[in-house]
Amino acid sequence: MTPECTPRQDLPAQDVPAPDLPYSVFARACPSRTTLEHVTGRWGALTLGALHEGSLRFNQLRRRVDGVSEKMLSQTLHALERDGLVHREAQPTNPPRVDYELTPLGREVAERLLALIQCVEGRMDEVLAARARYDAARGAR
Amino acid sequence: MTPECTPRQDLPAQDVPAPDLPYSVFARACPSRTTLEHVTGRWGALTLGALHEGSLRFNQLRRRVDGVSEKMLSQTLHALERDGLVHREAQPTNPPRVDYELTPLGREVAERLLALIQCVEGRMDEVLAARARYDAARGAR
DNA sequence: CAGCATCCAGCTTGATACTG
DNA sequence: CAGTATCAAGCTGGATGCTG
Numbered sequence: 494m495t496p497e498c499t500p501r502q503d504l505p506a507q508d509v510p511a512p513d514l515p516y517s518v519f520a521r522a523c524p525s526r527t528t529l530e531h532v533t534g535r536w537g538a539l540t541l542g543a544l545h546e547g548s549l550r551f552n553q554l555r556r557r558v559d560g561v562s563e564k565m566l567s568q569t570l571h572a573l574e575r576d577g578l579v580h581r582e583a584q585p586t587n588p589p590r591v592d593y594e595l596t597p598l599g600r601e602v603a604e605r606l607l608a609l610i611q612c613v614e615g616r617m618d619e620v621l622a623a624r625a626r627y628d629a630a631r632g633a634r
Numbered sequence: 635m636t637p638e639c640t641p642r643q644d645l646p647a648q649d650v651p652a653p654d655l656p657y658s659v660f661a662r663a664c665p666s667r668t669t670l671e672h673v674t675g676r677w678g679a680l681t682l683g684a685l686h687e688g689s690l691r692f693n694q695l696r697r698r699v700d701g702v703s704e705k706m707l708s709q710t711l712h713a714l715e716r717d718g719l720v721h722r723e724a725q726p727t728n729p730p731r732v733d734y735e736l737t738p739l740g741r742e743v744a745e746r747l748l749a750l751i752q753c754v755e756g757r758m759d760e761v762l763a764a765r766a767r768y769d770a771a772r773g774a775r
Numbered sequence: 776c777a778g779c780a781t782c783c784a785g786c787t788t789g790a791t792a793c794t795g
Numbered sequence: 796c797a798g799t800a801t802c803a804a805g806c807t808g809g810a811t812g813c814t815g
Contacts, residue, residue, distance in 0.1 A: 516758040518751055519680060521701040524762065525755045532754060533674035539660060551797050560662040562789055567798065577764025588796040589795080598760055605750035610659055612746045613673060614666045617657040619739055621665065623718025692777055703809055708778065729776040730815080779814080786807080794799075 528576050532602055536561050536569040541595070542610055544579065545603040548594035578602055669717050673743055677702050677710040682736070683751055685720065686744040689735035719743055 516525040531537045536558065543549060543557045555566055570593060573579040578599035584590040595603055613620075657666040672678045677699065684690060684698045696707055711734060714720040719740035725731040736744055754761075 516755040518755060519684070519698060519700055525758050528758065528761050529679065529751060529754050530676060532750070533679055535671060538670065538674055543660070557660060559660055563798075564790090564800095565788070575765050575768040576761045577768075578761075583797090586796095587795090589798085591797060598757060598764075601757070602750070602753055605746070605753045609673070609743070609746035609750055610670060612743055613670050614657040614659060616739060616742070617666050617669065620669050620717045620719075623739075624716050627716040627718075704778075705810090706808065709808090724777090727776095728815085730778085732777060777815090779812105781811085781813105782809105784807105784809090786805105788805085789803095791802090792800085795797090 531569075531572045531576055532578070532606060534569070536565050537573060538606060538610070540566070540569050540573065541578065541599065541603045541606055544593060544595050545600070545607055548582075548592045551591055551593070554593065573599070672710075672713045672717055673719070673747065675710070677706050678714060679747060679751070681707070681710050681714065682719065682740065682744045682747055685734060685736050686741070686748055689723075689733045692732055692734070695734065714740070 514520075516523055518526045518529050520526070532541065539558045539561070540554065543554055549557065551566070551570075554570075555561060555563065558566065561569075570579060570581070574581050577596055580594050580596050580599075582592045582594065584592075655661075658664050659667045659670050661667070673682065680699045680702070681695065684695055690698065692707070692711075695711075696702060696704065699707065702710075711720060711722070715722050718737055721735050721737050721740075723733045723735065725733075
């Protein structure tokens with residue numbers, strides 16, 4: 494049995510890593526890949542990044558993460574909550590108030606993610622220069 | 635003018651960050667968001683992770699990144715090359731041999747990415763436990 | 776080997792309307 | 796405010812066939 498690596502139903506059993514292998518995102522059937530996708534997905538990454546600065550309410554998050562739809566934010570938050578990265582704190586008031594914040598695990602992940610995001614943001618000039626070179630070389634041909 | 639933040643044609647001009655703002659992935663129209671997506675996308679992340687261990691040829695990469703199709707790998711490599719993260723070295727032999735390796739910029743990014751990946755992989759037990767709790771609480775209701 | 780071009784199924788997404 | 800439900804549309808991505 495492979496309790497850590499649940500087989501996907503659309504994949505033959507041979508694709509499931511042996512049970513004693515460490516989690517590896519490189520393996521198709523490893524659950525770490527789905528978690529990585531939640532974390533690095535378009536909205537997951539931005540949501541974790543936003544929450545790293547402090548807890549936020551639903552519509553605050555919606556404004557902070559420019560372009561996210563209500564539906565996608567909701568979906569993203571559910572996935573992150575399920576993975577234990579985000580904690581949902583609902584006050585039973587009227588109107589309702591719900592705060593989202595990172596769990597300790599979520600903070601660990603968010604810190605690594607932020608380091609990546611800041612690395613990319615800080616080197617965009619290089620990236621844009623590379624793009625210009627690439628496009629020039631291609632356009633010439 | 636906002637040379638760094640090219641407006642998307644499907645967005646009104648007001649969505650473009652002011653020219654003096656730093657690059658921010660939180661802004662819909664900032665090019666850093668697309669680069670972040672190339673880096674963190676399902677195949678981009680795994681490709682950078684694989685190349686961090688050393689240069690690889692096309693089909694080696696294809697085997698290493700379990701589940702990637704030829705088309706997606708090709709597409710991913712183009713995006714990463716254009717962003718200046720991956721260098722493509724083609725030998726004009728027959729049969730052709732093409733090696734892909736990280737650029738210095740790519741290595742910087744990949745290191746941060748790897749830190750994130752390893753963080754997630756190393757804490758999958760916590761994630762799976764959180765999932766079990768979440769599902770139990772939901773299933774009960 | 777290292778790709779590119781094409782087709783198209785289906786999943787993701789955004790818009791809209793509705794609920795507590 | 797904080798969501799859920801539904802549905803059409805479009806983009807993603809896999810399969811296939813072909814090239815140098």
